[in-house]
Amino acid sequence: MSQAIERARTYLKPHKKLPTVWCGGCGLGVVMSSLTRVMSAMGLDKNKTATISGIGCTGRLPTYIDTNTLHTTHGRALGFATGVKLANPELTVITAMGDGDSVAIGGNHFIHACRRNIDITAIVVNNQIYGMTGGQYSPTTPHGKRGTTAPYGNVEYEFDIVSLATGAGATFVARTSVYHVRELDKLLERAIRHRGFSVVEVVSNCYTSYGRLNKFSGPVDMFKWMKESAVTVKQAGEMSPEELEGKFIRGIHVEREQPEFIEVYDKLAEELAADSSAVNQKRRATIESYQRLGNRLKARIE
Ligand SMILES: Cc1ncc(C[n+]2csc(CCOP(=O)(O)OP(=O)(O)O)c2C)c(N)n1
Numbered sequence: 001m002s003q004a005i006e007r008a009r010t011y012l013k014p015h016k017k018l019p020t021v022w023c024g025g026c027g028l029g030v031v032m033s034s035l036t037r038v039m040s041a042m043g044l045d046k047n048k049t050a051t052i053s054g055i056g057c058t059g060r061l062p063t064y065i066d067t068n069t070l071h072t073t074h075g076r077a078l079g080f081a082t083g084v085k086l087a088n089p090e091l092t093v094i095t096a097m098g099d100g101d102s103v104a105i106g107g108n109h110f111i112h113a114c115r116r117n118i119d120i121t122a123i124v125v126n127n128q129i130y131g132m133t134g135g136q137y138s139p140t141t142p143h144g145k146r147g148t149t150a151p152y153g154n155v156e157y158e159f160d161i162v163s164l165a166t167g168a169g170a171t172f173v174a175r176t177s178v179y180h181v182r183e184l185d186k187l188l189e190r191a192i193r194h195r196g197f198s199v200v201e202v203v204s205n206c207y208t209s210y211g212r213l214n215k216f217s218g219p220v221d222m223f224k225w226m227k228e229s230a231v232t233v234k235q236a237g238e239m240s241p242e243e244l245e246g247k248f249i250r251g252i253h254v255e256r257e258q259p260e261f262i263e264v265y266d267k268l269a270e271e272l273a274a275d276s277s278a279v280n281q282k283r284r285a286t287i288e289s290y291q292r293l294g295n296r297l298k299a300r301i302e
């Protein structure tokens with residue numbers, strides 16, 4: 001075993017039995033090994049790192065990682081992560097969520113975390129289905145594809161997670177797949193280093209609950225699909241919408257600076273504490289504005 005792999009393995013809990021609970025050929029193992037490689041390459045202090053998930057096959061990921069970990073409720077990884085980060089801003093906080101976890105039941109938390117720009121990294125493993133519960137279609141199941149709840153093909157249209165995160169204001173947004181492992185390592189590291197809310201969508205495969213229903217011959221066939229369907233941001237810039245049909249665009253989509261939520265919050269709190277008269281003035285102004293509103297309403301009623 002190479003030294004790099006040995007170092008990465010130290011980021012796995014020693015008492016956890018391997019192999020994992022995941023099905024053979026599932027992309028989740030690729031995501032976990034990439035994350036541990038990146039953690040070890042960055043030398044992340046395990047005691048100063050928190051890996052947090054909701055529920056689902058992806059939700060099992062932190063249970064193997066040897067940092068502070070939280071396996072929370074479905075759709076609430078980012079809610080818990082926000083609390084953890086606010087309580088201890090020193091921590092590097094990473095969440096791992098499935099597509100259902102992040103943009104179905106957790107959709108509201110997702111868009112507001114993007115908007116808030118809190119320094120958390122969100123890894124969204126998009127296998128295009130509810131894997132754990134047996135293949136119900138999710139918000140990223142492509143139109144026309146089958147799920148157990150869409151036996152004749154999905155009549156809804158799918159979310160584009162990158163566009164959703166971008167529109168909601170995330171300051172780092174990237175996408176790759178479990179086929180593009182080296183890129184995955186690079187993007188995860190870049191996202192973790194980014195100061196603000198970062199999203200890495202990882203297109204993955206669930207042969208058990210999605211592939212079988214959609215005529216893939218096995219997990220390898222799904223990796224082949226990823227290889228053939230991915231185009232880089234640069235290539236996409238030179239392609240027509242027709243040529244981009246059925247493709248996904250990998251690479252960095254957004255990378256920009258914006259003051260981070262906790263920094264802004266702490267600065268404001270400091271300023272207000274330093275100038276208590278400003279607090280009183282603001283309170284007075286608020287009370288007066290409510291009084292004026294009350295008087296106007298009263299006058300209307302009379
Ligand atoms: C509040 C609540 N609703 C529903 C469930 C059932 N449930 C467990 S996992 C899951 C879907 C998981 O799909 P996804 O988030 O895409 O993750 P994957 O398993 O594909 O990694 C659902 C609906 C639950 N555990 N809690």
Ligand code: SF4
Binds near residue numbers: 023057132206
């Ligand atoms: S059900 Fe799908 S997502 Fe879950 S472990 Fe199996 S292959 Fe992976």
